[in-house]
Amino acid sequence: MAKVTFLTDLCKGCGLCVNACPKHILAIAKDRINKKGYSPAVMASQDECIGCAFCATMCPDCIITVEK
Amino acid sequence: MAEKTERVLMKGNEAIAEAAIRAGCRHYFGYPITPQTEIAAYMAKKMPKIGGVFLQAESEIASINMVYGAAAAGMRVMTSSSSPGISLKSEGLSYIAGSDVPAFVVNVQRGGPGLGGIQPSQSDYFQATKGGGHGDYRMIVLAPASVQEMASLTVKGFNLADKYLMTTMILADGTIGQMMEPITFEDVQVEAYDKPWALTGTKGQRKHNIVNSLYLKSDELERKNFERYARYKVVEENEVLYEEYGMEDAEICVVAFGIAARVAKNAVAAARKEGVKAGLIRPITLWPFPKKVLRQAADQVKAFVSVELNMGQMIEDVRLATECRKPVSLCNRAGGMIPSPGQVLDSIREAQKGVC
Amino acid sequence: MAVVFQKPKSLTDAVLHYCPGCPHGIIHRLVAEAIDSLGIEGEAIGVAPVGCAVMAYDYFACDMIEAAHGRAPATATGIKRCRPDNIVFTYQGDGDLASIGMAETVHAAARNENITVIFVNNAIYGMTGGQMAPTSLPGQVTQTSPYGRDVAHCGWPIKVCEMLAALEGPEYVARVAVNNVKNVKAAGKAIQKAFQNQMDKKGFSLIEVVSACPTNWGMTPQKALEWVESDMLPYYPLGVYKDRTAAKEGEAK
Numbered sequence: 001m002a003k004v005t006f007l008t009d010l011c012k013g014c015g016l017c018v019n020a021c022p023k024h025i026l027a028i029a030k031d032r033i034n035k036k037g038y039s040p041a042v043m044a045s046q047d048e049c050i051g052c053a054f055c056a057t058m059c060p061d062c063i064i065t066v067e068k
Numbered sequence: 069m070a071e072k073t074e075r076v077l078m079k080g081n082e083a084i085a086e087a088a089i090r091a092g093c094r095h096y097f098g099y100p101i102t103p104q105t106e107i108a109a110y111m112a113k114k115m116p117k118i119g120g121v122f123l124q125a126e127s128e129i130a131s132i133n134m135v136y137g138a139a140a141a142g143m144r145v146m147t148s149s150s151s152p153g154i155s156l157k158s159e160g161l162s163y164i165a166g167s168d169v170p171a172f173v174v175n176v177q178r179g180g181p182g183l184g185g186i187q188p189s190q191s192d193y194f195q196a197t198k199g200g201g202h203g204d205y206r207m208i209v210l211a212p213a214s215v216q217e218m219a220s221l222t223v224k225g226f227n228l229a230d231k232y233l234m235t236t237m238i239l240a241d242g243t244i245g246q247m248m249e250p251i252t253f254e255d256v257q258v259e260a261y262d263k264p265w266a267l268t269g270t271k272g273q274r275k276h277n278i279v280n281s282l283y284l285k286s287d288e289l290e291r292k293n294f295e296r297y298a299r300y301k302v303v304e305e306n307e308v309l310y311e312e313y314g315m316e317d318a319e320i321c322v323v324a325f326g327i328a329a330r331v332a333k334n335a336v337a338a339a340r341k342e343g344v345k346a347g348l349i350r351p352i353t354l355w356p357f358p359k360k361v362l363r364q365a366a367d368q369v370k371a372f373v374s375v376e377l378n379m380g381q382m383i384e385d386v387r388l389a390t391e392c393r394k395p396v397s398l399c400n401r402a403g404g405m406i407p408s409p410g411q412v413l414d415s416i417r418e419a420q421k422g423v424c
Numbered sequence: 425m426a427v428v429f430q431k432p433k434s435l436t437d438a439v440l441h442y443c444p445g446c447p448h449g450i451i452h453r454l455v456a457e458a459i460d461s462l463g464i465e466g467e468a469i470g471v472a473p474v475g476c477a478v479m480a481y482d483y484f485a486c487d488m489i490e491a492a493h494g495r496a497p498a499t500a501t502g503i504k505r506c507r508p509d510n511i512v513f514t515y516q517g518d519g520d521l522a523s524i525g526m527a528e529t530v531h532a533a534a535r536n537e538n539i540t541v542i543f544v545n546n547a548i549y550g551m552t553g554g555q556m557a558p559t560s561l562p563g564q565v566t567q568t569s570p571y572g573r574d575v576a577h578c579g580w581p582i583k584v585c586e587m588l589a590a591l592e593g594p595e596y597v598a599r600v601a602v603n604n605v606k607n608v609k610a611a612g613k614a615i616q617k618a619f620q621n622q623m624d625k626k627g628f629s630l631i632e633v634v635s636a637c638p639t640n641w642g643m644t645p646q647k648a649l650e651w652v653e654s655d656m657l658p659y660y661p662l663g664v665y666k667d668r669t670a671a672k673e674g675e676a677k
Contacts, residue, residue, distance in 0.1 A: 001425065002425075002428075003425060010439060012443075012444035012445070013444060014444040014445030014638075014645040015445070015644070015645060015646060016445055016645050016646065016649070019646045020604075020605055038444065051428055053428055053429040054605045056429040057429070057450075057605050057608050057609065058450065058604075058605060058608065059449070059450075060440070060442065060444075060445060060446055060447055060448065060449030060450050061439075061440055061442075061449050062431040062432075062435060062440075062449060062452075062453050063431075064429065065427060065429065065430045065431075066427070066428045066429035066430075067425040067426060067427050067428060068425060068426060068428045
């Protein structure tokens with residue numbers, strides 16, 4: 001059981017977290033834009049998260065918190 | 069019976085170094101250049117013995133940026149150089165000004181431009197008083213005319229730098245740097261100022277301090293500049309220093325600073341002996357420039373003579389200060405040459421003739 | 425559930441101004457994590473460069489100073505010589521450290537100045553809009569090498585770690601990268617060691633971090649990280665180029 005939280009409004013939608021995720025459960029929400037005007041990264045399938053924090057390791061904006 | 073005050077025979081450059089140590093300076097960063105290297109040599113010998121730091125940097129550029137770091141860390145710190153080296157330090161002087169940290173810098177001038185020569189000169193007057201580095205800023209510029217003043221103005225320079233958070237520059241020349249005179253250190257008064265802005269590490273006790281000269285928002289940068297110039301205004305009002313000699317009844321006013329003023333003083337005395345009412349105003353602070361006393365003199369005298377070891381730099385400030393109310397002539401030598409009292413006396417006579 | 429990953433305390437809440445996918449943010453975090461884990465935030469004094477990381481003074485929660493272009497090692501020297509018990513680090517890009525500031529870099533290393541230098545090599549001038557850097561690769565297209573870097577015309581890229589390792593002075597010189605999770609973790613360890621060395625008064629430590637500039641390379645962030653692997657790392661091999669303490673221990677054995 002693990003949980004990933006994004007500070008969505010600070011996300012720049014670079015997608016590095018999406019590529020880093022070994023479970024392929026992150027995605028860029030193409031249908032949304034945040035306060036900064038970017039389509040942010042979102043968790044598509046929280047149940048499958050293993051809490052490896054690879055996403056947070058690659059996030060250049062330090063907006064991901066991982067709990068396990 | 070022991071003398072009350074100890075008099076010591078020192079070179080001008082050494083007097084600066086010893087006075088700096090007595091003023092609480094424990095950090096010196098420099099790079100060798102003639103004719104001021106005695107300052108570095110003195111510091112290299114003394115600093116390690118009193119728990120201070122002497123470091124010979126890889127360049128003048130590096131040394132002024134070491135000064136910037138040390139000043140930001142809240143320390144009394146100095147560097148010294150001569151004309152070409154001061155050009156290299158000008159970038160750092162601009163950053164120090166833009167970051168509002170105090171620094172003490174010595175320029176023992178030599179002739180220029182370019183590599184120039186190694187003989188005494190005053191041709192960095194513009195550079196010292198009007199900038200040198202980029203941007204709107206000022207430095208307090210002190211011009212000693214004796215070895216005693218090399219020492220006294222050094223102590224004063226450190227105090228002023230801390231008081232107004234700006235660079236104080238000693239603008240000396242190769243003559244005063246190299247000559248020896250007996251001096252005392254009895255007037256050393258070290259003033260202490262709080263430095264809450266200094267980089268000390270937060271120790272987890274306060275928000276982080278930032279020492280910085282970058283302001284990308286124009287309104288913020290403008291505000292910073294206006295604030296800085298308000299502080300400069302206080303300096304202009306309170307810190308002007310000058311010496312007057314024979315000005316009570318003077319008709320011809322000689323204006324000269326540093327070593328040129330010593331030559332000029334002899335010429336003024338000689339002129340008075342032959343009945344020409346000459347006087348001398350010697351600016352000690354070149355910035356702030358003694359404008360008021362010169363403006364007052366303009367109502368009294370018939371003409372001014374600016375005596376300089378350059379092609380005529382301070383003369384512009386004399387004309388501005390006197391609002392061109394009276395003629396101002398130039399008596400100068402350049403390239404390391406020094407005018408004789410006779411040459412200055414001739415200029416005084418010329419000025420007298422010109423207005424008769 | 426326990427928090428296993430969060431923003432380090434040594435970063436402020438200021439929003440990073442970097443372009444999307446710019447690894448500067450990762451490297452900032454690694455520096456802040458090292459400061460946090462060594463418990464030195466209250467002692468740390470950072471020196472920001474001129475270049476993209478110029479505003480690093482807003483991002484690190486410790487005392488900070490903004491240096492003139494290339495002069496960070498000199499400014500850091502001034503601070504460290506005044507406050508030897510503080511932990512002083514510089515954060516510099518390739519133009520700052522390896523072009524205009526090369527003299528300051530080499531001499532701080534030669535003096536074994538007890539400071540930590542974080543050197544971000546992304547082979548381009550980012551802040552000014554993508555000009556050729558001292559570390560731009562042969563053939564690399566930039567705004568000022570529009571036909572590709574011609575080494576016959578403007579010379580070869582400088583391999584900073586290899587060059588500094590040839591000096592007697594420095595304690596520790598290593599090259600790391602931030603193009604994937606494994607490399608980011610290794611980079612974090614190297615950066616922490618560079619700070620630990622300073623705490624142990626061992627002297628000059630420089631960590632070259634091979635990074636990317638998606639915007640000025642004209643690539644997506646992910647593609648840029650792949651280009652680091654395919655083009656940058658063959659020219660700039662990762663590894664420890666000098667570790668005086670390890671070398672001495674090796675001799676002792």
